Amino acid sequence: MSDPAVSWSRIRDRGMIGLRADLSVGVVCKALQKACGAPVPETRRLSIKADRTLAWMSPDELLLTLPHAAVPATLAALAEAMEGRHHLAVDLSDARALFRVEGPGAREVLAKGAPVDFSRAAFGPGDFRRSRLGQLAAAFGQVSEDPEAFEMVCFRSVSAHVERWLDVSSRAGSLPGVF
Structure with a gap:
């Protein structure tokens, strides 16, 4: 009790994407914001935009929570936005x-x-x-x-x-x- x-x-209905990238580069942050749908947060902060939360995990790591059904499309958007840039985006939902x-x-x-x-x-x-x-x-x-x-x-x-x-x-x- x-x-x-x-x-x-x-x-249980939220998906999670782990992101790694050089967050000190402005163009990287703009690409991440566009693909994630939420601004890149400051250190030890999170940003919320509609049904998405982007959390600062470390100087080069973010955690995106979003509706589970949106994970595949968001991963595709991240791959497109970050093409040619060193990064990692992985589905951590499970x-x-x-x-x-x-x-x-x-x-x-x-x-x-x-x-x-x-x-x-x-x-x-x-x-x-x-x-x-x-x-x-x-x-x-x-x-x-x-x-x-x-x-x-x-x-x-x-x-x-x-x-x-x-x-x-x-x-x-x-x-x-x-x-």
């Missing part, structure tokens, strides 16, 4: 799992397992951090204007563990009350 202040769900954690206790739940400052002053709409949840690689983003809603990405191979962790971490009465 979860705390009424927190709910979580696995988002390799990653996406979760939504929301409610007034969402920051408390995520802070239990991630070495990230989830205070409102440090983590707000459009912020994105690649980090870990316990010992698992994970990334966290605030993808809406709702200050209590987050999305989290992890490897699909550990998604059952993350589901159990979310169940335990969001149990009624377990929130520490830090935020």
Whole structure:
């Protein structure tokens, strides 16, 4: 049973594309923006355009989430836009799992397992951090204007563990009350 202040769900209808390219080159960023449908975000940020979210993963890596059905066409658009430029675009939809954690206790739940400052002053709409949840690689983003809603990405191979962790971490009465 979860705390009424927190709910979580696995988002299964989203596709994911991992992108690698030299993000310091303006023409590359313009080509990526055109193909992805969202602007290239700044460091530790994400950009949202309609049903697409483009997240900064590292100085040369982005993660695009989009409707699952749009993945093949977007990969083709990326291949065309980036033709002749060094890059990598790969469908990660089956390799990653996406979760939504929301409610007034969402920051408390995520802070239990991630070495990230989830205070409102440090983590707000459009912020994105690649980090870990316990010992698992994970990334966290605030993808809406709702200050209590987050999305989290992890490897699909550990998604059952993350589901159990979310169940335990969001149990009624377990929130520490830090935020």
